[in-house]
Amino acid sequence: MPTEKIYDTQPHKYDFTANVLSCEQKEGGFEVTLDKTAFFHEGGGQECDTGKIGDARVSYVYEKDGTVYHVCDKAASGEALCSVDAAPRFSRMQNHSAEHIVSGIIHSLFGYDNVGFHLGDDRVTLDINGKLGKDDIERVELLANEAVWKNLPVRVKYISPDETEKTEYRYKKEIEGRIRVVTIEGVDSCACCAPHVERTGEIGMIKLVDPMNYKGGTRVFMLAGDKAFADYSERYRQTREISVMLSAKQGEICDAVRRLAAELEKEKAALSEKKKEIASYIVKEAVQTSGEKIIFVSDLDGGSIRRVVNACVERDGALCALFSLSARGGYDYMISGGGIDLRALAQDINKSFDARGGGNAQAISGHINDTEDAIRSYFAQRTDKRDN
Numbered sequence: 001m002p003t004e005k006i007y008d009t010q011p012h013k014y015d016f017t018a019n020v021l022s023c024e025q026k027e028g029g030f031e032v033t034l035d036k037t038a039f040f041h042e043g044g045g046q047e048c049d050t051g052k053i054g055d056a057r058v059s060y061v062y063e064k065d066g067t068v069y070h071v072c073d074k075a076a077s078g079e080a081l082c083s084v085d086a087a088p089r090f091s092r093m094q095n096h097s098a099e100h101i102v103s104g105i106i107h108s109l110f111g112y113d114n115v116g117f118h119l120g121d122d123r124v125t126l127d128i129n130g131k132l133g134k135d136d137i138e139r140v141e142l143l144a145n146e147a148v149w150k151n152l153p154v155r156v157k158y159i160s161p162d163e164t165e166k167t168e169y170r171y172k173k174e175i176e177g178r179i180r181v182v183t184i185e186g187v188d189s190c191a192c193c194a195p196h197v198e199r200t201g202e203i204g205m206i207k208l209v210d211p212m213n214y215k216g217g218t219r220v221f222m223l224a225g226d227k228a229f230a231d232y233s234e235r236y237r238q239t240r241e242i243s244v245m246l247s248a249k250q251g252e253i254c255d256a257v258r259r260l261a262a263e264l265e266k267e268k269a270a271l272s273e274k275k276k277e278i279a280s281y282i283v284k285e286a287v288q289t290s291g292e293k294i295i296f297v298s299d300l301d302g303g304s305i306r307r308v309v310n311a312c313v314e315r316d317g318a319l320c321a322l323f324s325l326s327a328r329g330g331y332d333y334m335i336s337g338g339g340i341d342l343r344a345l346a347q348d349i350n351k352s353f354d355a356r357g358g359g360n361a362q363a364i365s366g367h368i369n370d371t372e373d374a375i376r377s378y379f380a381q382r383t384d385k386r387d388n
Ligand SMILES: [Zn+2]
Pocket: 044, 096, 100, 190, 191, 192, 193, 194
């Protein structure tokens, strides 16, 4: 027997009394049917409602042949006080009704259809089977919000299969039995099984964000109702924090960041020059002495490290190991010279320091996450070993 759906006429009735018609223990829990229900079963891109039937917790709801099954953690019987978790359900109604408005406007302006609707936790995904530019999306967004401001009624009507031909609505498919059509006056009519707000004013606001090309059409994300409010609040919090950090008015943070980025570029260029100077100073110092060199410096870039090591090795061919303190901690290194196959040394360093490094017989490089003392003592021991 088909279950009477309370949300067809009273979408905001979350608490209701119903008679338990059957309760069957199955693998996933107790499956309860009622003479009428306010619980929405999942479908049409929307999750099912949760809530309570008497003392039993309803975790899943589905429909089969017109009957709604409530999957509960306990058995239920007789006349039961039931309640649907109102906040998530209202949020879904806000966002689903908003989706109908947006899809309806896109359909009437461009003739495109929404071919993929997903109502996620933080936003709604819409896949439109046609290309929409930035201006198109802004136009749709404005018209959608105007439909909200007009506080239009949303009506649910069942039509019989022989009425489908003479009725205009989106999402026409061959469906057996009567068809539920949700109409937003002057904006959209669409076949849909889900509960919707009573009037569009309840949606509050509709925002379309992050459009992208997708499978030859357009994917766009939508925030409406409580999700739009949560998003605005979070963006406001971040904007305010950034404006304080930049000492700039909230409306001028982009200009402030651009100025900062330009200054940073200048500073980076100056720093790079300084590093080159330091590198040539280190080279001058290092080539004064002959023999094996273990040099520690702070924060030299890869190019400068190579210049120093190559200059030292060129002087007398002795081994030169340069360790540059890295911003991520530990030391970047390059080792060359000494007339030995350095690949074995790289392997030994990797083993001794749990490090990453390698190269060829003439030059090795890598990263060691340890202290200068530990690295110096490793090389001191190596010298001892070689002397023996
Ligand atoms: Zn729908």
